[in-house]
Amino acid sequence: MPLPARWKEKIEASDPADEIMEIQMGPSHPASHGTIKFNLKLDGERIVDCDVEVGYLHRGFEKMCEQGTWTQAFPYTDRLNYASPCINNVGFALAVEKLLDLEITERCKYVRAIMSEVSRIADHLTCLGMAAGEVGAQTVMFYMLEAREFLYDLIESVTGARLTITWCRVGGLAHDLPDDFAERLRASFKCLDSVLADCDKLLTRNRVFIDRMSGLGIIPREDAISYGLTGPLLRASGVSYDVRKAHPYLVYDRFDFEIPLGERGDNYDRFNVRFQEIAQSRKIIEQAMASIPGGPVSIDDPKVVMPPKERVYNSIEGLMNHFKLVMEGIKVPPGETYFAVEGANGELGFYVVSDGSGRPYRVRVRPPCFFGMGALNKMLIGHMIPDIITTFGMINMIGGECDR
Amino acid sequence: MLIEKLQERFGAVLSETGTTHGQDYIIVVRESAFEVLRALACEPGFEFNALSDLTAVDWPERSPRFDIVYNLNSLSRNHRLRVKVQIPGDDAWVESVFPIWKAADWLERECFDMFGIEFRGHPDLRRILLYDTFEGHPLRKDYPYQRRQPIVPETDPIVNPIPMSR
Numbered sequence: 256m257p258l259p260a261r262w263k264e265k266i267e268a269s270d271p272a273d274e275i276m277e278i279q280m281g282p283s284h285p286a287s288h289g290t291i292k293f294n295l296k297l298d299g300e301r302i303v304d305c306d307v308e309v310g311y312l313h314r315g316f317e318k319m320c321e322q323g324t325w326t327q328a329f330p331y332t333d334r335l336n337y338a339s340p341c342i343n344n345v346g347f348a349l350a351v352e353k354l355l356d357l358e359i360t361e362r363c364k365y366v367r368a369i370m371s372e373v374s375r376i377a378d379h380l381t382c383l384g385m386a387a388g389e390v391g392a393q394t395v396m397f398y399m400l401e402a403r404e405f406l407y408d409l410i411e412s413v414t415g416a417r418l419t420i421t422w423c424r425v426g427g428l429a430h431d432l433p434d435d436f437a438e439r440l441r442a443s444f445k446c447l448d449s450v451l452a453d454c455d456k457l458l459t460r461n462r463v464f465i466d467r468m469s470g471l472g473i474i475p476r477e478d479a480i481s482y483g484l485t486g487p488l489l490r491a492s493g494v495s496y497d498v499r500k501a502h503p504y505l506v507y508d509r510f511d512f513e514i515p516l517g518e519r520g521d522n523y524d525r526f527n528v529r530f531q532e533i534a535q536s537r538k539i540i541e542q543a544m545a546s547i548p549g550g551p552v553s554i555d556d557p558k559v560v561m562p563p564k565e566r567v568y569n570s571i572e573g574l575m576n577h578f579k580l581v582m583e584g585i586k587v588p589p590g591e592t593y594f595a596v597e598g599a600n601g602e603l604g605f606y607v608v609s610d611g612s613g614r615p616y617r618v619r620v621r622p623p624c625f626f627g628m629g630a631l632n633k634m635l636i637g638h639m640i641p642d643i644i645t646t647f648g649m650i651n652m653i654g655g656e657c658d659r
Numbered sequence: 660m661l662i663e664k665l666q667e668r669f670g671a672v673l674s675e676t677g678t679t680h681g682q683d684y685i686i687v688v689r690e691s692a693f694e695v696l697r698a699l700a701c702e703p704g705f706e707f708n709a710l711s712d713l714t715a716v717d718w719p720e721r722s723p724r725f726d727i728v729y730n731l732n733s734l735s736r737n738h739r740l741r742v743k744v745q746i747p748g749d750d751a752w753v754e755s756v757f758p759i760w761k762a763a764d765w766l767e768r769e770c771f772d773m774f775g776i777e778f779r780g781h782p783d784l785r786r787i788l789l790y791d792t793f794e795g796h797p798l799r800k801d802y803p804y805q806r807r808q809p810i811v812p813e814t815d816p817i818v819n820p821i822p823m824s825r
Binding site: 309310313315317318319321322353354356478480481482483494496501502590591592593595602604606608616617619621625626628629630658659 | 712716765786802804
């Protein structure tokens with residue numbers, strides 16, 4: 256095949272030593288876990304410019320939410336950050352409850368907090384394990400995925416599903432914790448502890464790993480704030496901001512936990528912040544399990560919560576109540592609110608608008624990793640191609656959430 | 660308390676202020692929106708150094724049609740504020756806040772993508788989540804949610820190279 260004229264001209268015109276090469280990396284690249292494209296301009300192997308293209312997983316989450324009732328949006332929220340779906344469920348439920356001015360039961364608050372933290376650990380394990388696997392530490396990846404498996408078993412015993420849990424409801428939960436939850440939790444944590452100890456030994460002081468992570472993808476404090484980074488990315492840059500502390504929701508103000516901070520804002524700091532957050536989440540879960548009160552998990556309000564099945568099958572009032580809630584949805588009074596929870600990747604916000612009908616007028620989600628991807632260009636310029644993989648891994652972009 | 664301070668500082672350009680569900684909001688006229696937002700970001704006492712979120716809401720029956728919603732967060736003073744700008748549907752533009760917060764780069768691109776709102780002064784306003792040949796702006800209420808778009812024909816990247824942006 257003859258060379259295309261465009262190439263010929265280029266080859267003849269340029270001195271190969273100083274040519275800027277254009278390369279498209281992705282959208283389906285084996286080293287990037289997520290469908291994303293980097294349009295790179297390279298000087299040799301050094302990145303001169305990087306245009307990040309997202310949207311390959313766009314499914315119209317916000318438009319779909321407007322089509323059903325408020326309750327029917329829960330399955331969609333599972334699919335935002337599918338590594339920690341519980342936090343998305345909780346965030347959306349809290350936003351709608353805020354619009355309704357509902358006060359949920361004490362036990363529900365504890366159970367939601369516990370499961371959010373379990374999800375957070377699972378999410379961090381995924382992120383760290385994958386990041387380690389991408390720089391060649393396959394052992395760590397499989398250790399961490401094994402630990403995550405135990406947590407998924409735990410989540411499955413509570414919600415009935417591993418990922419697509421659809422477990423929260425407006426005003427409460429689909430079901431309470433199982434009776435043997437405390438034992439299961441202890442068993443999972445036992446495995447988690449041994450895995451974390453192993454991974455700590457394998458990675459944290461590992462020369463190769465530190466060389467691949469340290470000093471790369473630096474984003475200074477002011478830039479991190481300006482780019483809207485939150486969560487581990489912001490904390491790695493030394494800003495002590497955690498929604499659980501700054502704007503406490505559920506019962507986080509009753510627990511004693513710390514916010515791990517980084518200093519330089521490089522990939523190694525991000526790794527460390529996430530690693531330490533696992534221990535903090537553990538601490539929260541233990542405190543919550545020690546003080547969790549009894550009682551129902553859902554409030555008793557027929558306008559919001561589904562009646563128990565015995566009433567639906569045995570009384571006309573129960574049947575009508577069920578019918579109205581399913582067909583017309585929860586009547587949320589007109590208004591708007593922005594509610595943020597601390598997702599595994601940062602501030603996960605829901606801006607919800609109701610017009611008084613049973614359907615959401617507008618559901619906007621603030622996806623934390625979208626902001627990280629926006630700053631990726633800044634983090635990468637001047638570095639080498641292999642650094643894309645570690646930096647991208649530490650942002651922990653989740654396609655479902657970034658592209659919605 | 661914040662609301663009083665805002666009224667005192669900005670006064671005439673605020674067309675509405677209030678608190679809903681414990682959250683403060685202000686509605687600013689479009690022409691002075693940029694100045695107000697810049698003051699909110701920089702002036703001591705406000706210090707809204709983070710743009711948490713930027714989005715729009717479409718009210719097709721209402722005039723003006725769009726709400727542009729800025730959810731601001733102050734990490735240093737730990738308060739939040741929602742700023743809304745109302746703009747008409749046939750003249751849908753606001754000034755870009757990219758010079759104030761870098762997060763606005765992608766947020767405004769998304770808002771342009773989904774609602775077709777022009778952000779004047781944005782350095783690189785193009786679609787972000789959808790592809791370039793997509794027709795319409797799907798989060799507008801008049802976009803039917805089951806509408807199908809034609810399949811983008813496959814092209815040979817050598818014959819028809821994908822343009823590099825920037």
